[in-house]
Amino acid sequence: MQEVRKIIHIDMDAFYASVEQRDHPEYRGKPIAVGGAGKRGVVATASYEARKFGVHSAMASVLAYRKCPEIIFVKPRFDVYKQVSRQVREVFFEYTDLVEPLSLDEAYLDVTENKPQVKSATIIAQEIKQKIKQVTGLTASAGVSFNKFLAKIASDYQKPDGLTVITPKEAPAFIDQLPVSKIHGIGKVTAHKMHELGIFEGKDLKSWDRFALIRHFGKSGIFYYNLARAEDERKVNPHRIRKSVSVENTYTEDIQTKQGVYLQVEQLAELLLKRIEKSHAYGRTLTVKIKFDDFKQITRSKTVAYLITSESQIREIAKEIIEQAQIEDKAIRLLGIGVSNLDPVGVGVQLTLFSSVIE
Incomplete structure (x- = not known):
């Protein structure tokens, strides 16, 4: 008989905002948002006091102000958040x-076999929550189950400072009543499409056969079919392979000229190279992302036969991509560049350029 896995998903509660409230007593009990307060600012994290007004992450700051006029915007301190994240890990x-970190504030843990040799994953989750509070002064929510999908769902079920356990026996009934919009991996667009097809809860999703789901949702249909049956064989991977490194900037004033775009590329190339060198993530594909003032967005990529290792290479490839993108007479509000198609070992011998592909 196959051993039942014991997976814990830990998710820090309103992480950035909670750190700021911990370090600044004047913010406690007040609606705050970590992010940019300008007309093009974006909320990175909102405190629970702000969430009561409907403010959430990725929301435009101007909308956050409309929903909650008394909201306090706080500039992010990523060096502090990283330090706290290290303490949690x-x-x-x-x-x-x-341990498989997903971001600074959440991670999966496989405790099927664990160092203290505690049999109960629930007890381990309780201890972890207590120790995080002791070490950082912050609360975390935990989900405990037999696979990653359910552990992730469970951690979000009783936030903040929650602990939810979903056993194999409880899983079918739990999924049956779960709104599809709450299923991790199903976004707003997919959820809307499911609603149009009469799929509102897990039990509705379970009633569809595999081929019908594939017909409507492509390969993702297999994923949805399995989730409806609590099937998720993904392992906790402590060695997740980085797939890309990127930088981007949203500008307070639109970039109006191609010369202005090239000037910003110079600055972004410098920042990107620093990230590349820090992570040793050298790649062969450079991607440029452009968002125009009407919020339309394009991405263009070029793949070369050598590893991109210098600022000048980044600049030259990016400018070539932009030249072919034909962006004349279009105002730009966001610009980003990144590298992918990474070399898993590191910097190898650079080859002579023999081909390139514009996507």
Whole structure:
């Protein structure tokens, strides 16, 4: 008989905002948002006091102000958030080395076999939550189940400071009543399409056969079919391979000229190279992302036969991509560049350019 896995998903509660409220007593109990307060600012994280007004992450700051006029915007301090994140991960490693970070504030842990040799994953989750509070002064929510999908859903079920356990016996009934919009991996567009097809909850999704879901949702249909049956064989992977490195900037004033775009590319190339060197993530594909003032967005990529390792290479390839994108007479509000198609080993011998592909 196959051993039932014990997976925990830990998610810090309103992480950036909670750090700011911890470090600044004057923010406690007040609606705050970490992010940019300007007319083109975006909310990175909102405190629970702000969420009561409908403010959430990725919301435009102007809309956040309309929903909550008394909201306080706080500039992000990523160096502090990273330091706190390291403290949290040190707690994780007291229990298992099978830790898969998803971001600074959340991670999966496989505690099927664990260092303290505690049989109950629920007890481990309780201890982790307590230690995080002791070490950082912050609360975290935990989900405990037998696969990653359910653990992720469970951690969000009783936020903040929650602990939800979904056993194999409880899973079918839990999924049956779960709105499809709450299923991790189903976004707004897909949820809307499902609603149009009469799929509102897990039990509705379960009533569809695999081929019908594939017909409507492509390969993702297989994923949805399995989730409706609580099937998720993904392992907790402590060695996730980085797929890309990128930088971008949203400008307070639109870039109106191609010369202005090239000037911003110079600055972004410098920042990108620093990230590349820091992560040792050298790649062969450069991508440029452009969002215009009407919010239409394009991405263009070029793949070369050598590893991109210098600022001048980034600049030259990016400018070539922009030249072919034909952006004349279009005002630009966001510009980003990134590298992908990464070399898993590191910097190899640069080859002579023999081909390139514009996508």
